Each structure stands twice: as structure tokens, then as C-alpha cells.
Amino acid sequence: MKLSFKKRIATYNLFAIATLTAIAFIVIYSVVYYTSYKHLDDDITTEKKEVFANLDWNDDQIIMNKMSEWEEAEHNQIEVNPTFIQIVDLNGNTLFKSINLQENHxxxxxxxxxxxxxxxxxxxxxxxxxxxxxxxxxxxxxxxxTIGVSQQESYNVLHNLLIVLILTYITILFILYFIMSFVASKAIAPIHQLIHSASKINYTNINSRLPLPENQDEIHQLATTINQLLNRLENSFYQQKQFTSDASHEMQTPLAAIKGIIEVLLRKPRTAEQYEVKMKEVLRQTNRLSQLHDQLLQLARLESSVLKANYEQIVLQTIIEKSVQNHEILRVRNSIHINNIIPNEVLVLADPLLLEMILDNLISNAIKYNKTEGTVYISWNSEDKTLSVTDEGIGIEADKLPLLFNRFYRVDDSRNSQIPGNGIGLSIAKRLCEVQNILLIVKSIIHQGTTFQLQFPS
Structure with a gap:
């Protein structure tokens, strides 16, 4: 049978108190029991000393002296505090027994x-x-x-005590159950309030938060944790909305351009050269859409799955040269120089494939956003195990640096309109760094350039 949280609290507390009460009652009964019988045993022992004082023996025979001492009233009566005495020899023959035993043995x-x-x-x-x-x-x-004394009075006391203890125990349990139920109801009242408040939160009022109890207890911690979860969900919710909006906007631009080009071409016949120029523009916009699709798919895979890095000792110079070679055409077209001063013996612990993807994004950005005839500096700091990629572009304002890793974010849209890209690369790089416990840091100075640093774990 499944019990509610309130009933479980009441039951567990009742069980604990019932156990302690039972132990206390058992101790009380045991003390009274021991005291009662200890008193009777002491009386019997005292009587034994008196009887032994009236006995004598001759070898194996018991001789009884002072017979008048044994005619006392306590040895004659049965009803009021009688004392019974019986003496037998080795053969079990009764040598003496008090009158109050009558026919009994x-x-x-x-x-x-x-x-x-x-x-x-x-x-x-x-x-x-x-x-x-x-x-x-x-x-x-x-x-x-053998000496016997009446234990009827002690028995009556113990019997009555046992009945009183049992009835008291049952009564206490009965009363405690209702008290514990009431206390449990009061204790979980804040939880019911949290449930009621949480049930009203949906996507239309996701900015709502649970009320915090006055007491700084576990329920307060629970409400605080749930509110923190709601904060993360709200941020994720708005990021998804922003992501959808930005993705639609990014796709709308090349689609509108393609549609406009086709509409212009269909208005009247064109020369072959004009068709060729327009089709090249259509191809450029199509490539832009294809690149956006690939990056969105890659980003979705990174965020929807649990990535695991396959760590290896990598020669850093080798993987940097490979990334630079991947962007050779872009470098030559933009007349950018590469100043790679990474020592050949530098080793880092990382996933080769993921690290190459990170460097591809950083080096690509350093080339695209550099000045004409500019230089990309790639250096290594052995003290804190940091790789730096620096360009000589116009830099980024300080208040915009935290936004660089947001999806679709691009600094100065008017300036970047002629630079290919969708603003997703740094988001992907950031995610890949998190998987490998690499710290990605950006520094920039206006009109001097921007530096991206990869700080590898020690």
C-alpha cells in the first residue's frame, strides 16, 4: 500500500515514539518486577537463617531443635502473609513442614x-x-x-501495572497518531504551496517563480533550487526563441536575394554574360544557405548529445599547421600573414578532431576580420599552458565581448555584411572547449586587434 508523504511522516514519527515509549514502559515494569521479587527473596533468605539456626545434624541425619519457634502464627496461617517451610532428607522424605502447608507438598x-x-x-x-x-x-x-512466602500482593501489583501500561501505551499511540498527522500536515503545508505555485507555471508565464518560505530550511532550499532551474529553463526558452528568430532571419536574407535575382532575370531576356553574373550571385547565396545548414546541424548535434573527448597527447604545431593550411585560399585572398611561433616540442592533452574544429574557427575569424596585409600571431605560453591567436583588426568593444559566443551574434553588422559567416562558429568553438575542459578567453582592444586564448587543463 502506497502512503502519502504526510502519512509517511506521521507513521515514521509514530513508530519512533512508540519504540521509545515501549522501551521506557518495559524498563519501568522490569524495575518494579525486580524490586518486588527482590523484596520477597530477601524475606525468604532472612527466614532461612532463622530456620538454619534451629537445625542440627548427626552425620546424614537432620535434627530439629526449638520446635516451639516453628509454631509461630506465620507458619500456621494461609490467608495473611503466611510463610511455608518444608524440610526433606536425601531420600525425599519429609522431615518437617509447617502446619499451613496442610496436605500440600x-x-x-x-x-x-x-x-x-x-x-x-x-x-x-x-x-x-x-x-x-x-x-x-x-x-x-x-x-x-524449601521456604515459601505469598507473592499474591506482588503479583497483583505487577498484573495491574502491566494492564495499566498496556492500556496507556495503546491510548498514547492512538493520540499520537492524530497529533503526528496534524503536525505532518503543518510541516508539508509549504510543499503543497510549492506544488500549487509550480502547477501554474507554463510557457506563457515562465518568468514566474515559486514563493520562498520564511524558514531557511530544506523546503527553502528546494524552492530556491527549483527557482534556479526555472531561471535556466527561462534562459533556454528565450535562447531557443531567439535562435529560431535569428535562424529565420539568416535564412531569409539569402532566400530573398535568390528570389530577387530570379525575378529580375524573368522580367526580360538577358545576355549570356548577365545570366552568368546573376547565377554566380545565386550560387554564392546558395553556398551561404548550405553553410548555414551545415553549421546549424553541427550545433544541434553538439547540444543534443553527450560528447565525450578522446584525449591524446597532440603535437600542437602539427595541428595548427593543418588548420592554417585549411584556410590558405582565404589567407592569400585577404593578403594575411601568419606568424606561427609555437615550439615543435609543445604537447597538449586534447581530442585531435575537436581541437582542429576549434582552431579552424579561431584562425578563420582571425583571417576574415583582420586588416588588409595584416598578420595573425599564434603563440604559446608554457607557464599557464595557453595558446593565443591574435589578429590586427579594428577590435571589439568591451561591452560586446560577452555576446561573442551567442549564436548568430556578429559585431557591427554593417561592417560584417561583406564578410561571409553566420555568427555560429564561436558558439560551436565554445561548446567544444567545454567538452575538453579548455578555457576559452577573448580579449580585444579597439583599433588594435582581438586575441582568443585557449587555456588547456594542467
Whole structure:
């Protein structure tokens, strides 16, 4: 059976208190039980000393002296605090028994060699008995002495105490259950409030947050954690909306250009040269769409899957030369010089494929956004294991640096309109760096250039 959270709290607390109460009641009953029987056993022991004082023996025979001492009232009556005495020899023959035993006999262990106490019944009266071996001068057992006293009063006290404890225990559990249920209801009231508030949050009011309880407890921490989750979801939600809007805008531009070109071509016949020029423009816009498609697909794969880096010791110079060679045509077209001063012995721990993709983006940007006849500087700092890629472009304003890694973000759209790209490359590079625990840092000075740094883990 599945219990609600409130009932589980009440049940667990009830079980804990019930266990402690049961232990306390058992201890109380045990103390009273021990005290009651210890008092009876002490009385029996005292009586034993008096009886032994009236006994004598001759070898294996027990001789009873001072018979008048044994005619006391306590040995004659049964109803009021009687004391019962029985003496037997080695053969089990009764040598003496008090008058109040009448026709009854105590059961005894003929092989008993030490003092023992036990309970018995005489004429429906509960008796506490003590059996003592009788020794002669040679320390040989020559008989058994059994003394009994009424334990009816102790039994009644213990019996009544047991009934009271059981009834009290049941009553306490019954009352505690309702108290615990009430306390549990009060304890989880803030949780119900959180559930009620959370159930009202959807995409139309995703900026809503859960109310924080006054007490700085675990429920407060839960509400705070959920609010932090909502913050991340809200950011992701708006990023997705912005992503959709930006992607639509980026696709709309080349599509509109292609549509305009085709409409112009269809208005009247054109010369072959005119058709060739227009078709080259269509091809350029188509390539732009194709590049956008590939980057969007790559970005979607990076964000939707759990990437795992296959770490290897990589010669950094080799992979940088490969990335530079990948952009040789672009470098030559823009008249850019490459100043690569990475020592040949530098090794880094990274995924070769992912690192090459990162360097492709950084070197490509350094070439595209550099000044004419500018230089791209590639250097290595061995102290903090940092690779730097620096260009001599016009730089980026400080307040725009945090936006560089946002998807589709491009600084100074008017200036960048003639530079191919969609503003996704740095987002991809950032994601690939996170997978490899590489810190990607950007620094820029207006009219001097921009530096991207890759700080590798130690």
C-alpha cells in the first residue's frame, strides 16, 4: 500500500515514539518486577537463617531443635502473609513442614546444590519459593530446605501495572497518531504551496517563480533550487526563441536575394554574360544557405548529445599547421600573414578532431576580420599552458565581448555584411572547449586587434 508523504511522516514519527515509549514502559515494569521479587527473596533468605539456626545434624541425619519457634502464627496461617517451610532428607522424605502447608507438598529438586528461587502455587495462592541445600559439618548435602512466602500482593501489583501500561501505551499511540498527522500536515503545508505555485507555471508565464518560505530550511532550499532551474529553463526558452528568430532571419536574407535575382532575370531576356553574373550571385547565396545548414546541424548535434573527448597527447604545431593550411585560399585572398611561433616540442592533452574544429574557427575569424596585409600571431605560453591567436583588426568593444559566443551574434553588422559567416562558429568553438575542459578567453582592444586564448587543463 502506497502512503502519502504526510502519512509517511506521521507513521515514521509514530513508530519512533512508540519504540521509545515501549522501551521506557518495559524498563519501568522490569524495575518494579525486580524490586518486588527482590523484596520477597530477601524475606525468604532472612527466614532461612532463622530456620538454619534451629537445625542440627548427626552425620546424614537432620535434627530439629526449638520446635516451639516453628509454631509461630506465620507458619500456621494461609490467608495473611503466611510463610511455608518444608524440610526433606536425601531420600525425599519429609522431615518437617509447617502446619499451613496442610496436605500440600512443595516440589523440589533433590539434586539442587545452590540457592534457587522460583514461583509456585499452593491452594490457588501464588507462592514465591526458595530452595536451599542443607550441609553437615563435612559440607555434604543431607537434605533440602524449601521456604515459601505469598507473592499474591506482588503479583497483583505487577498484573495491574502491566494492564495499566498496556492500556496507556495503546491510548498514547492512538493520540499520537492524530497529533503526528496534524503536525505532518503543518510541516508539508509549504510543499503543497510549492506544488500549487509550480502547477501554474507554463510557457506563457515562465518568468514566474515559486514563493520562498520564511524558514531557511530544506523546503527553502528546494524552492530556491527549483527557482534556479526555472531561471535556466527561462534562459533556454528565450535562447531557443531567439535562435529560431535569428535562424529565420539568416535564412531569409539569402532566400530573398535568390528570389530577387530570379525575378529580375524573368522580367526580360538577358545576355549570356548577365545570366552568368546573376547565377554566380545565386550560387554564392546558395553556398551561404548550405553553410548555414551545415553549421546549424553541427550545433544541434553538439547540444543534443553527450560528447565525450578522446584525449591524446597532440603535437600542437602539427595541428595548427593543418588548420592554417585549411584556410590558405582565404589567407592569400585577404593578403594575411601568419606568424606561427609555437615550439615543435609543445604537447597538449586534447581530442585531435575537436581541437582542429576549434582552431579552424579561431584562425578563420582571425583571417576574415583582420586588416588588409595584416598578420595573425599564434603563440604559446608554457607557464599557464595557453595558446593565443591574435589578429590586427579594428577590435571589439568591451561591452560586446560577452555576446561573442551567442549564436548568430556578429559585431557591427554593417561592417560584417561583406564578410561571409553566420555568427555560429564561436558558439560551436565554445561548446567544444567545454567538452575538453579548455578555457576559452577573448580579449580585444579597439583599433588594435582581438586575441582568443585557449587555456588547456594542467
Amino acid at each position: 512443595f516440589l523440589f529438586n533433590p539434586k539442587n546444590t545452590a540457592t534457587v528461587f522460583y514461583n509456585a502455587t499452593i491452594n490457588k495462592q501464588k507462592i514465591r519459593q526458595g530452595q536451599f541445600p542443607v550441609f553437615n559439618n563435612n559440607h555434604k548435602i543431607i537434605g533440602q530446605l
